[in-house]
Amino acid sequence: MRIPLDHQAEAPLYRQIESYLRKAILAGSLAPDTRLPASRKLAEDLGVNRITVETAYECLEADGLLSSRVGSGTYVLAPETLPVTAPDGGNVAWPLWQQSLPKPVADDKRGAARHPDPISFAGGVSDARLYPADEFRRVLQSVMRRDGITALDYGERNGYAPLRATIAHVLASQGLQARPESVLVTAGSQQAISLVAQLLLGAGDTILVESPTYSGALDLFRALGFTVVGVPVDEQGMQVDLLERLLQQHHPRLVYTIPNFHNPTGTCLAGARRRQLITLADRYNVPILEYDFVGDLRYDGRTQPALKALDPGGRVIYVSTFSKMLMPGLRVGFLLADGPVYDSLVRFKRVNDLATSTLVQRALESYVTVGRYQAHLHRSCQVFRKRRDAMVSAIEAHLPADVHCSPPQGGLFAWLQLPDGLSSDDLAAYAAEEGVEFVPGSAFYVEGREGTDKLRLNFVVQPPDRIDEGIRRLARALERMRGRK
Amino acid sequence: MRIPLDHQAEAPLYRQIESYLRKAILAGSLAPDTRLPASRKLAEDLGVNRITVETAYECLEADGLLSSRVGSGTYVLAPETLPVTAPDGGNVAWPLWQQSLPKPVADDKRGAARHPDPISFAGGVSDARLYPADEFRRVLQSVMRRDGITALDYGERNGYAPLRATIAHVLASQGLQARPESVLVTAGSQQAISLVAQLLLGAGDTILVESPTYSGALDLFRALGFTVVGVPVDEQGMQVDLLERLLQQHHPRLVYTIPNFHNPTGTCLAGARRRQLITLADRYNVPILEYDFVGDLRYDGRTQPALKALDPGGRVIYVSTFSKMLMPGLRVGFLLADGPVYDSLVRFKRVNDLATSTLVQRALESYVTVGRYQAHLHRSCQVFRKRRDAMVSAIEAHLPADVHCSPPQGGLFAWLQLPDGLSSDDLAAYAAEEGVEFVPGSAFYVEGREGTDKLRLNFVVQPPDRIDEGIRRLARALERMRGRK
Numbered sequence: 001m002r003i004p005l006d007h008q009a010e011a012p013l014y015r016q017i018e019s020y021l022r023k024a025i026l027a028g029s030l031a032p033d034t035r036l037p038a039s040r041k042l043a044e045d046l047g048v049n050r051i052t053v054e055t056a057y058e059c060l061e062a063d064g065l066l067s068s069r070v071g072s073g074t075y076v077l078a079p080e081t082l083p084v085t086a087p088d089g090g091n092v093a094w095p096l097w098q099q100s101l102p103k104p105v106a107d108d109k110r111g112a113a114r115h116p117d118p119i120s121f122a123g124g125v126s127d128a129r130l131y132p133a134d135e136f137r138r139v140l141q142s143v144m145r146r147d148g149i150t151a152l153d154y155g156e157r158n159g160y161a162p163l164r165a166t167i168a169h170v171l172a173s174q175g176l177q178a179r180p181e182s183v184l185v186t187a188g189s190q191q192a193i194s195l196v197a198q199l200l201l202g203a204g205d206t207i208l209v210e211s212p213t214y215s216g217a218l219d220l221f222r223a224l225g226f227t228v229v230g231v232p233v234d235e236q237g238m239q240v241d242l243l244e245r246l247l248q249q250h251h252p253r254l255v256y257t258i259p260n261f262h263n264p265t266g267t268c269l270a271g272a273r274r275r276q277l278i279t280l281a282d283r284y285n286v287p288i289l290e291y292d293f294v295g296d297l298r299y300d301g302r303t304q305p306a307l308k309a310l311d312p313g314g315r316v317i318y319v320s321t322f323s324k325m326l327m328p329g330l331r332v333g334f335l336l337a338d339g340p341v342y343d344s345l346v347r348f349k350r351v352n353d354l355a356t357s358t359l360v361q362r363a364l365e366s367y368v369t370v371g372r373y374q375a376h377l378h379r380s381c382q383v384f385r386k387r388r389d390a391m392v393s394a395i396e397a398h399l400p401a402d403v404h405c406s407p408p409q410g411g412l413f414a415w416l417q418l419p420d421g422l423s424s425d426d427l428a429a430y431a432a433e434e435g436v437e438f439v440p441g442s443a444f445y446v447e448g449r450e451g452t453d454k455l456r457l458n459f460v461v462q463p464p465d466r467i468d469e470g471i472r473r474l475a476r477a478l479e480r481m482r483g484r485k
Numbered sequence: 486m487r488i489p490l491d492h493q494a495e496a497p498l499y500r501q502i503e504s505y506l507r508k509a510i511l512a513g514s515l516a517p518d519t520r521l522p523a524s525r526k527l528a529e530d531l532g533v534n535r536i537t538v539e540t541a542y543e544c545l546e547a548d549g550l551l552s553s554r555v556g557s558g559t560y561v562l563a564p565e566t567l568p569v570t571a572p573d574g575g576n577v578a579w580p581l582w583q584q585s586l587p588k589p590v591a592d593d594k595r596g597a598a599r600h601p602d603p604i605s606f607a608g609g610v611s612d613a614r615l616y617p618a619d620e621f622r623r624v625l626q627s628v629m630r631r632d633g634i635t636a637l638d639y640g641e642r643n644g645y646a647p648l649r650a651t652i653a654h655v656l657a658s659q660g661l662q663a664r665p666e667s668v669l670v671t672a673g674s675q676q677a678i679s680l681v682a683q684l685l686l687g688a689g690d691t692i693l694v695e696s697p698t699y700s701g702a703l704d705l706f707r708a709l710g711f712t713v714v715g716v717p718v719d720e721q722g723m724q725v726d727l728l729e730r731l732l733q734q735h736h737p738r739l740v741y742t743i744p745n746f747h748n749p750t751g752t753c754l755a756g757a758r759r760r761q762l763i764t765l766a767d768r769y770n771v772p773i774l775e776y777d778f779v780g781d782l783r784y785d786g787r788t789q790p791a792l793k794a795l796d797p798g799g800r801v802i803y804v805s806t807f808s809k810m811l812m813p814g815l816r817v818g819f820l821l822a823d824g825p826v827y828d829s830l831v832r833f834k835r836v837n838d839l840a841t842s843t844l845v846q847r848a849l850e851s852y853v854t855v856g857r858y859q860a861h862l863h864r865s866c867q868v869f870r871k872r873r874d875a876m877v878s879a880i881e882a883h884l885p886a887d888v889h890c891s892p893p894q895g896g897l898f899a900w901l902q903l904p905d906g907l908s909s910d911d912l913a914a915y916a917a918e919e920g921v922e923f924v925p926g927s928a929f930y931v932e933g934r935e936g937t938d939k940l941r942l943n944f945v946v947q948p949p950d951r952i953d954e955g956i957r958r959l960a961r962a963l964e965r966m967r968g969r970k
Contacts, residue, residue, distance in 0.1 A: 002660035002780070004790030006760075020662075029657035029664060034855055047787035094799040094824040096770045097685075097738075101829050128634045136637070137629040144622040149613045152621070152812035172514035175487035177505075179514060187672055191838035200582075202710070203687050220836035225687070275491075285581045295487070302532035305489030314579045327637035329843040339579040344586050351705035353676035357842055358814040370519055 001037050005046060013048050017056035025065045025076055032078040036066070039074075115435030119470035121457040122437040124216075124263070126412060128461075130380065131327045132367075140363045147362060155358035158346045159185025159334070163365035167334050173370045174296055176306045176318070182336050184345055187356050189293060189321035189333035194220055195348045196289050196317050196335065197254065201226055206252040210238050212444030212451055214263045214291065217256060230446035235406055237262060237269030240276045247284040255281060255288050259307055260295035261411025264444045264456040268409065271304050278310050287341075288316045295320070296377055298410035299385035314339030322364065330360050383460075388414075390464035391457065394471035399478065414457045415441075422481065424455040430477035436470045486522050490531060498533050502541035510550045510561055517563040521551065524559075600920030604955035606942040607922040609701075609748070611897060613946075615865065616812045617852075625848040632847060640843035643831045644670025644819070648850035652819050658855045659781055661791045661803070667821050669830055672841050674778060674806035674818035679705055680833045681774050681802050681820065682739065686711055691737040695723050697929030697936055699748045699776070702741060715931035720891055722747060722754030725761045732769040740766060740773045744792055745780035746896025749929045749941035753894065756789050763795050772826070773801045780805070781862055783895035784870035799824030807849065815845050868945075873899075875949035876942065879956035884963065899942045900926075907966065909940040915962035921955045 003020045005013055024030040037045070039053040046053070057074055060066040068074050144151055158164070164180040171178040186192040201207060203225030209217065211230025221228050229250050232239045238257060246252075257277070259269035269277070281288045290307040308318035314337075321333035337345055349355075391414055392407045402419035418424060424440040431438065441454030462470060488505045490498055509515040522530070524538040531538070542559055545551040553559050629636055643649070649665040656663040671677040686692060688710030694702065696715025706713050714735050717724045723742060731737075742762070744754035754762070766773045775792040793803035799822075806818035822830055834840075876899055877892045887904035903909060909925040916922065926939030947955060 001658065002788040002790050002794065004660075004794045020660075024657045024662045027662060027664065029653050029662050031654050031657075031855070034654065034658055035859075045783075045788045095767065095772070097772055098799050098824045098826050101684075101825050103825075125639070128638050131634050131637050133629070133634045133637055137626065140629065141622065141626055144618070144625065149616050149618045149812075152616050152618055152814040153613050154610070154813050168514050169516050169519065172509050172516075173486065173519055175489075175505075177509045177512060177514045179512065187838040187841070190836070194837045198683075198709075199586075216836070216839070219832075223833060223836045224683075282580065287580070287582055298530075303487040303530045305487050309487065309489045314583050327634075328639050329637040329840075331838065331840065331842045339583045340586050340588075341583050347704075348708060351675070351701070351708045352679050352837070353672040353816065354701070355814075355816065356672070357816045357845055360842055360845065370516070374520075 001042055001045060003042075003046060005048070014052045014055040014059075017042075017046075017048075017053060018059045021056065021060055022063070022065060025060070026079055030076050032076050034076040036074040036076065114433065118432075118435045118437060119462060119466050119473065120437040121459065121462070121470060122439050123458050123461050124412070125328050126380070126384070126460050130383065132376070133327075136327065136363065136367055139367045140359075143362045143366050144359070151359045151362050153358065155355050155361065157350050157355055159183065159356065160358060160361040160365055163361050163368075164334075166365055166368050166370075169370050170368065170373050171336070173374065175303070176309050176336075178336050182338050182342060184335050184337065184342070184349060185356055185361060186333045186335060186349060187353060188328075188331040189291065189319050190216060190220070191349075191352070192319040192321075192333050192335040193217055193256070193289065193291060195345055195352065196319070197221060197224060197226070197256075198352075199341070199344055199348050200287060201253045206250045208243070208246060208250070208252045208255045208286075209446065210257060210262065211446045212264055212441065212454075213256070213446075214258060214293075215439075215443045217291070218444070218446065221256075228446050233262065233265055233267065235267055237267045237273060238277070240269075240273040240280070243277065243280055244284075247280060247286065252286055255286055256291065257288065257307070258291045258293065260292055260304070261297060261408065261413070263293065263411075264413050264439070264441070264454075265415045266406070266408030266411050266413045268301075268304055274304060274307055274310060278307060278312075278315060281315055282312070290316050290318045292318060292320045294411045297381060297384060297412070299381060299388055301409040308336060311338075314341065317341065317345075322368065330364065332356060332360060332364055384412075387459050387462070387464060387467060390467045391459035391471070394468045398468075398471045398475040400475075403478070408459075412458050412460050414459050416455050416457060418453045418455070418478075421453055422478075423452050425452060427455070427477060427481055430481045431474055434473040434477045434480075436473040436477065438474070486527055486530060488527075488531060490533070499537045499540040499544075502527075502531075502533075502538060503544045506541065506545055507548075507550060510545070511564055515561050517561050519561040521559040521561065599918065603917075603920045603922060604947060604951050604958065605922040606944070606947070606955060607924050608943050608946050609897070610813050611865070611869070611945050615868065617861070618812075621812065621848065621852055624852045625844075628847045628851050629844070636844045636847050638843065639840050640846065642835050642840055644668065644841065645843060645846040645850055648846050648853075649819075651850055651853050651855075654855050655853065655858050656821070658859065660788070661794050661821075663821050667823050667827060669820050669822065669827070669834060670841050670846060671818045671820060671834060672838060673813075673816040674776065674804050675701060675705070676834075676837070677804040677806075677818050677820040678702055678741070678774065678776060680830055680837065681804070682706060682709060682711070682741075683837075684826070684829055684833050685772060686738045691735045693728075693731060693735070693737040693740045693771075694931065695742060695747065696931045697749055697926065697939075698741070698931075699743060699778075700924075700928045702776070703929070703931065706741075713931050718747065718750055718752065720752055722752045722758060723762070725754075725758040725765070728762065728765055729769075732765060732771065737771055740771055741776065742773065742792070743776045743778065745777055745789070746782065746893065746898070748778065748896075749898050749924070749926070749939075750900040751891070751893030751896050751898045753786075753789060759789060759792055759795060763792060763797075763800060766800055767797070775801050775803045777803060777805045779896045782866060782869060782897070784866055784873055786894040793821060796823075799826065802826065802830075807853070815849065817841060817845060817849055869897075872944050872947070872949060872952060875952045876944035876956070879953045883953075883956045883960040885960075888963070893944075897943050897945050899944050901940050901942060903938045903940070903963075906938055907963075908937050910937060912940070912962060912966055915966045916959055919958040919962045919965075921958040921962065923959070 005016050043050040043053045067077050164183040167183050168178040168180045206227040208229050210233045308316045318336040404417040439456045441451030442448050445451040490501050528535040528538045552562050649668040652668050653663040653665045691712040693714050695718045793801045803821040889902040924941045926936030927933050930936040
C-alpha cells in the first residue's frame, strides 16, 4: 500500500497515515471488510517504524473505522455515517489548462422516464432479443477450452487471421471481393471510422459528409477539429451532381458516405450516382470512406454494389461491422483497404489500442461461418420486413396525411417529415409524456438548425404490436402539440 | 449478393456476372462449398432476367468452378489451380493521395527463428502461464448465464459501473484514493494514453517524456505528429532538476511519465522528485500523464506514492491496466481523472470506439475482487522476485564485469549497459543465432541514435533455469561479437 508521506511535513507520520486511511474509508474507496496490510508489512513498505503504523491503526479503531480480529488481521468497518459530498468536494481549484478545455456537447436528454411503459424507437441497433446469446456463450466456452491462455494474450496486430479470412468470405458471399490481407479488425466500426479520419485529416482539414448523416460520425469529426461540409441528400441518396462544386470549393481530404440504407434517412444511393461518385473522387484525388453498416439488410427492391466493389484500386476504404446484426457489446468491426494506406491504418490501430480483444475475435470467428451468417441474415430480414411493414401501416393509419415518410427498402430507420415547420424537438417532449421516444432530426445535421422538422424512428427494435401502439402515442403527442399552438 | 453491374457497358450482363464470380472463386474469396443464391433470387436482387443468371452459372459450371446439386443449390468448387498472385496483382496504380502517405516505421525484425529453442526476454508482458485462464473461463460462463443479452449490448459510456467501483477499491487498497466517478474504462492502457494525448495535443504540439521511455508511447506520439522532447533519466528516475528549463524552453502541452519500475530502465522516481514534479507542472500549467503499468509489482525496497496520490486536484491523469498482471488479450485498462477533463475524455472515448466490450468488463468485474487481486499480486511478486534474483545472479555469473546492470526493485525489466560503445543492435544478431532475444535500447529513445549500447531484458517471462540458460547464451553472443571486432 503506497500511502503518500511527507517526512518534511509538520504533521507526525502516524497522523498522515491515519488521515489518509480515514479519508479513504469515509469516502468509501476503502470498502467495508477490506483487509489492511499487517502493521509490520505496511511499516516496511513505507519505511517507517512499526509503532507508527500501529498508532495510526489504533486511532482509527478507537473511532470505529477499523477492527482488529485476533489472528486474522485488521479490517475496514462500515462507517456509521457517510459524508454527503465526496471528500474532495466541489471546491477544488482546477488548474488553468483544465478550465480552457472545450466543453463537451451535452448529451441529448431523451427519455420517457415518467411513462410507466415507454416504447423506444430511438436506438441505433437492432433488436437485442434476436442476439444469439446462448449459442455465443457455448462458442465462447469451447474457444477458451480449445485455446487456453493463447486466447488471453495479445494477438496479431491487424486481427486474428482466421477471423479476417471469415470476414473476406462473408463479404464475397455478399458480392464484395476481399482478401484477408486487406481486412483490419477494429473495436467496432466506430474505431474504424476514427482511424481513417485520424490518419487522413488533421485539425482544420475539411471532410465532406451527407447532410444529414450518422450523428456518431459528426461527433467524431467535430471532436477532432475538422471542418465538416454537408452534401444534400434526396430520395436517391447523396446529390452527387452537387459534389463537384463542393470538391472544387473546399478541397476536402475525405468523403464520408453511407450509401446503403443511410442513417438517418434510410435511402440508398442510386447506381449511376455510385459510379459518378467514384469518378469524381478519382478526378479530385479524394479518398472515399464507405460506411456500410447494414448494407445486407434489404427487404425488397434491387441491390446495388458496394462502392468498394466499383473501386478500380485503393480509392475506397470500406467499413462495416457485425454489431448491428449480431452483438454490439462485442465491439468488433472491420475495415477493408488496399494499397499503402492499409499499413498506415494498421499502425494507427496499434498505437491507438494495440489490438482488439483476442478472446472475442476468436469466439466470433468460431461462431460466424458464411452459412450461419446467411441464415441469420435471412431470419433477420424476415423479422425486420414485417416490422418495417408494421411501421409503414401504422404511420398511414394513425399519423395525419401531412406527415411525410418514404417507406425504406431495408436497414433500420424510417425518416419522418413533420408539416408546417413543426419542431421535432418540441414534439419529443410531448412524446415522452405519451410514452414514446425517437431521435429529433437536428442531431444528424452539419448545421444544427437544420432538420428540426424531421425525426428518425428505428423500426426493428419493437415487435409489430408495440410499433402500432408507439405510433398511436406519437399521433396523440402530435395532436396535443398542435392543439397547444 | 450485390454484384456490380454496368448496364451501359459493352459486355453483356451474364458475362459481367460470370466474370465477377470467376474472379472471386479463383481468388479464394468465394470459398469452396459456399452456396450461391438461387438464380431466381439473384436475378431479383440484381434486377436482371433469370436466364441471365442461369447462363452465367452454366458457364462457370462448364469450367468446373460451380456445381449444381439437384434440390440443394449451386455450390462453389475448389478451383484446380489457384493463381500465383492475387487477382488485383501488384500493378495497380494507387491514387495520388495514397502515394503521399507517411511511410509507417518498419517493425523491428527481431526473432531467433533459426534457433530450435529460442529464449525470449523481449516481451513487454508478464508470464502467460500465470494467467488464471481456467478460473476466468468459468467466470465468463457464469456472467453470460447471469446477464444474457445484456452482456452483449452497449454499456455505459465511461465503463461498467460495478467494474469502476472495483477499480476504485483496488486502487484504494494499494494506497491511491479514487472515486468510481473518476474512473474511465478503456481498451487497454494504450487507448487511455492515446485518448489523453489526442485530447490535450494537436499535431506540432510538444510533449515531454522520459528518454528512454515506453516505445509504444513514442510510436503513438510520433504517429499523432507531436514534437517529442526527452528528459534524461538516472538511477532515481526522471531528472526533475532539468525539467524547469525544458518547460520554459518548449512550452509542452503534456508531461508523460512512468514513475514506477520505469519501462525500459526499471527505475523508480525518488520521493522528493515526485513532489518537485507536481510543483513544477502546477507552476507551468502543464498536465501530467502518469502511466503506472506495474506500480504494485514491488519485490523489495520502500514504496512511493503514486503521483496521482500527491495531486492537489486535477493536475495528474493516472493510467493503469490489469493487462500486465492478468490477461493482456482482454484489452481492459483504465484512467483516473478529476475535473472538467474527465468529461472531455469520456467524450473522446465515445467518438473513438463507443465503448469497450461489455462482456469482458462484466467478466473482469466478476473475477476481480480486492482480496483476489491482492492474492494474485502476492503470488506474482513471489514468483517474479525469484526470477529477478535469478536474472541478477545469472548476469553476475555469466556476463563480463564491464556489462552494467542495476538490480531492479520491481516491475518486469532489467536494463543493461554494454561496455566500450558496443552496439546492442549488432549484439541482437549474434544473440538470435545463439537462441536468445531482447529489445535493443535504441527503440526507447526519442533520438534513435541514442541507447545503442543498452538493451532491455524482461525477467518475468521465463522460469529461473531458462533465465540462466538465456544469459549464458547472451554471454556467448557477446564473446563472439567481441572476437569478430
